[in-house]
Amino acid sequence: MTNNIYFIANWKMYGSTSLLKSLDKVINLSKSKKYKMAKIIYFPPFTLIHNFIKKFDSAKISVGGQNCHHKKDYGSYTGSISPKMLKDLGCKYVILGHSEIRTAGETDNEINKKILSALNKNLKVVFCIGETLKEKRKKNTLKVLKIQINRGLKGIKNFRNILIAYEPVWSIGTGVIPNDEELEANVDTIKKIILKKTKIKIPILYGGSVNSKNISKLKNISGISGFLVGSASQNSKNFIDIIKKTIN
Numbered sequence: 450m451t452n453n454i455y456f457i458a459n460w461k462m463y464g465s466t467s468l469l470k471s472l473d474k475v476i477n478l479s480k481s482k483k484y485k486m487a488k489i490i491y492f493p494p495f496t497l498i499h500n501f502i503k504k505f506d507s508a509k510i511s512v513g514g515q516n517c518h519h520k521k522d523y524g525s526y527t528g529s530i531s532p533k534m535l536k537d538l539g540c541k542y543v544i545l546g547h548s549e550i551r552t553a554g555e556t557d558n559e560i561n562k563k564i565l566s567a568l569n570k571n572l573k574v575v576f577c578i579g580e581t582l583k584e585k586r587k588k589n590t591l592k593v594l595k596i597q598i599n600r601g602l603k604g605i606k607n608f609r610n611i612l613i614a615y616e617p618v619w620s621i622g623t624g625v626i627p628n629d630e631e632l633e634a635n636v637d638t639i640k641k642i643i644l645k646k647t648k649i650k651i652p653i654l655y656g657g658s659v660n661s662k663n664i665s666k667l668k669n670i671s672g673i674s675g676f677l678v679g680s681a682s683q684n685s686k687n688f689i690d691i692i693k694k695t696i697n
């Protein structure tokens with residue numbers, strides 16, 4: 450593992466103000482020297498972003514949006530949030546290309562437009578990629594990853610604010626994770642595709658059913674700089690366990 454290990458908490462459409470208190474434990478952990486290499490980033494639903502930012506005021510924990518519109522400033526797009534608005538709230542990051550949004554119809558081209566706009570507003574982008582079960586069964590994983598990366602990152606010149614989250618769609622929320630060889634091979638492929646675009650070392654994270662049980666196995670996968678944790682991050686105790694087991 451590298452110097453900084455990313456621990457991303459994606460709360461999806463969960464959470465309420467009553468859970469804010471439970472973040473105290475994570476704040477304490479983030480202040481301890483032992484875990485200073487842990488880069489913790491929370492992605493609450495939009496409704497809680499402001500509360501989270503206030504809560505983490507004195508802590509080194511960043512906050513981001515789970516999505517944004519491709520228009521970078523303002524516009525007549527009911528129900529949407531722009532990169533400028535996220536930035537204005539105090540967000541440092543945004544997740545783009547998550548499979549739960551791709552499944553609802555988001556295209557690679559749209560993701561690319563969002564990434565360009567988010568970068569333009571100085572947000573760091575957690576760019577999610579991953580194959581579906583059908584694609585994996587047809588042995589199309591590498592092809593799919595290549596297409597998603599090439600289309601998603603089209604026209605990007607500065608890769609400094611990009612992180613990639615490799616999240617096999619069949620692993621998200623299922624409790625199933627890839628085996629070590631498969632995961633290492635896919636991470637290696639992603640690195641090679643990226644290397645053709647930039648010499649900058651882009652952090653590659655793994656996401657999909659990460660929990661406090663399988664983390665001891667996942668942390669040994671080479672080439673990974675951290676984890677994108679969904680449901681297990683919504684419980685602070687579980688999330689802390691994941692961080693502690695990775696760093697200990």
Ligand code: PGA
Nearest residue numbers: 621622657658678679680
């Ligand atoms: P999960 O979600 O950890 O609940 O599988 C991961 C994600 O959606 O990013």
